[in-house]
Amino acid sequence: MSKFIIEPHFRLHEWVAEEKGYFKAEGLDYEFREMVKSTAGQIHATADKVGAFQSLEAGRKSDISCACHWTVAVAGSKGHGKLYAGCYSVSPAGVFVPADSPVKNPEDLAGVPISVGHQSGSHYSTIQALEQYMPRDRINLNFGDGLLFARMDKLLEGQSPACALFSGPYYFAEQLGYRKVIDTTFMIATFINGEPDPKDVAKYMKALQKAQRDIDLRPDLYNHYYVNEFPEKYHGRMDTRRWGPGERIVFEPYTKETFDQTFKWIDERGIFEDGLGSCSYEGSISSPLAAE
Numbered sequence: 001m002s003k004f005i006i007e008p009h010f011r012l013h014e015w016v017a018e019e020k021g022y023f024k025a026e027g028l029d030y031e032f033r034e035m036v037k038s039t040a041g042q043i044h045a046t047a048d049k050v051g052a053f054q055s056l057e058a059g060r061k062s063d064i065s066c067a068c069h070w071t072v073a074v075a076g077s078k079g080h081g082k083l084y085a086g087c088y089s090v091s092p093a094g095v096f097v098p099a100d101s102p103v104k105n106p107e108d109l110a111g112v113p114i115s116v117g118h119q120s121g122s123h124y125s126t127i128q129a130l131e132q133y134m135p136r137d138r139i140n141l142n143f144g145d146g147l148l149f150a151r152m153d154k155l156l157e158g159q160s161p162a163c164a165l166f167s168g169p170y171y172f173a174e175q176l177g178y179r180k181v182i183d184t185t186f187m188i189a190t191f192i193n194g195e196p197d198p199k200d201v202a203k204y205m206k207a208l209q210k211a212q213r214d215i216d217l218r219p220d221l222y223n224h225y226y227v228n229e230f231p232e233k234y235h236g237r238m239d240t241r242r243w244g245p246g247e248r249i250v251f252e253p254y255t256k257e258t259f260d261q262t263f264k265w266i267d268e269r270g271i272f273e274d275g276l277g278s279c280s281y282e283g284s285i286s287s288p289l290a291a292e
Contacts, residue, residue, distance in 0.1 A: 077279045077280065114164060127269060
């Protein structure tokens with residue numbers, strides 16, 4: 001039987017579980033791949049309108065990965081994998097502008113190009129946050145700056161007037177003095193690739209639950225792992241001691257009600273031009289299994 005493939009994904013949990021030996025303690029036969037870290041950050045420099053959904057559609061190399069719950073739900077409904085229903089997580093996120101920007105309030109973002117990842121958490125969550133303040137046709141999303149580090153570069157280089165960031169880049173921008181105009185915190189779901197053994201998935205989740213406890217208790221011991229997920233060109237400027245714990249896993253079910261509300265929200269906003277297709281909760285979900 002092949003090993004269970006684990007790839008860290010913009011959060012501390014996998015790094016903590018690996019450090020503490022929690023995966024091994026659960027009896028998981030696994031391979032730990034550091035796919036997120038890259039010297040030049042090229043993994044994040046995608047073309048216009050290529051984002052989280054497209055990466056799930058193309059297939060990821062790990063048995064289990066994560067993306068915003070909107071995209072994971074749609075990917076599951078289209079047969080590209082399944083959403084794991086045993087938990088979800090919540091990530092800090094926000095729209096940032098330079099310190100000297102004339103944008104002071106959310107209303108000031110009307111018409112301003114906001115750099116987001118196409119059909120990624122930043123795309124959905126920016127709409128969700130700003131439609132309280134302006135008509136949807138005044139929310140000006142810019143998909144051309146690529147994914148997380150690519151669009152953060154544009155902001156830091158003065159080429160982007162506003163940028164949606166989450167997790168480590170969120171804290172980095174905050175540390176460097178960029179202003180958060182509005183919070184856009186969003187839910188993340190776990191994505192099951194292929195047909196891994198459900199017992200292995202359960203073991204993996206139990207290890208992450210232990211890691212979450214450790215992070216809650218002493219985040220200061222683990223924030224240094226953010227360095228592993230940033231291109232090396234940023235390392236000299238990063239002070240992770242000032243950063244927060246980031247994404248938090250909530251070990252509660254991702255329910256059918258949540259799934260249905262998510263599809264309704266996406267459909268009403270026409271985010272997928274070719275439609276959503278089937279949206280069966282039962283056909284899109286991988287149910288949790290307690291590890292023995």
